[in-house]
Amino acid sequence: MGIAKHRSAAVESGHPDVKSSVVFIRWFRSGVVTMSKTHNRPLIIVILGALSTISPFAIDMYLPAFPEMATALDTTTARISLSLASYFAGLAAGQLIYGPLLDRFGRKLPLYAGLVLFVLASVACLLSRNVEWLVAWRFVQALGGCAAQVAAMAMVRDFFPARDTAKIISLLILVISASPMLAPSIGVFVAVNWGWQSCAITRRC
Secondary structure, three states: OHHHHHHHHHHHOOOHHHHHHHHHHHHHHOOOOOOOOOOOHHHHHHHHHHHHOHHHHHHHOOHHHHHHHHHHOOOOHHHHOHHHHHHHHHHHHHHHHHHHHHHHHOOHHHHHHHHHHHHHHHHHHHOOOOHHHHHHHHHHHHHHHHHHHHHHHHHHHHHOOHHHHHHHHHHHHHHHHHHHHHHHHHHHHHHHHHOOHHHHHHHHO
């Protein structure tokens, strides 16, 4: 009790060491980290960019494998394309969910939960034996993958000062825009050499 009063008095008096320590503890408990001189700025941008590309790659990478998937699941490419529509539906629903969750529980817990859900749903897509299950698991996969995209955008303001926010977000959007050009090419290479299931494995990695 006396220590708490002493710390409170020190903070109110503006003591820099105590004040900064309390601020750091509050941010750490909320799962949010601020940018400091010790942070590796390029590495953080690369990590945020990688998180931002999870959903774009999950959308475009398996497109060239539609005919092979239709043959394997004994259906038509039109029905396989429903898995793409279900992913977009999950992506839209996830953005409504993760915004409040990231603010309520911090960045780490929702992000980790979303990535775990994405990996598990990818395995389920890999093991799907009919198109109906594939469509359903693609929706769940989108709910998980959406966490990375939403969290990456939210963490920009946590890691970087306000004057750099627009520049960093523009870099992330550039990376996201390049993904539809790269993902199908990578998908063709992977599907031709290792089959359509390997697209799901590559997305998890």
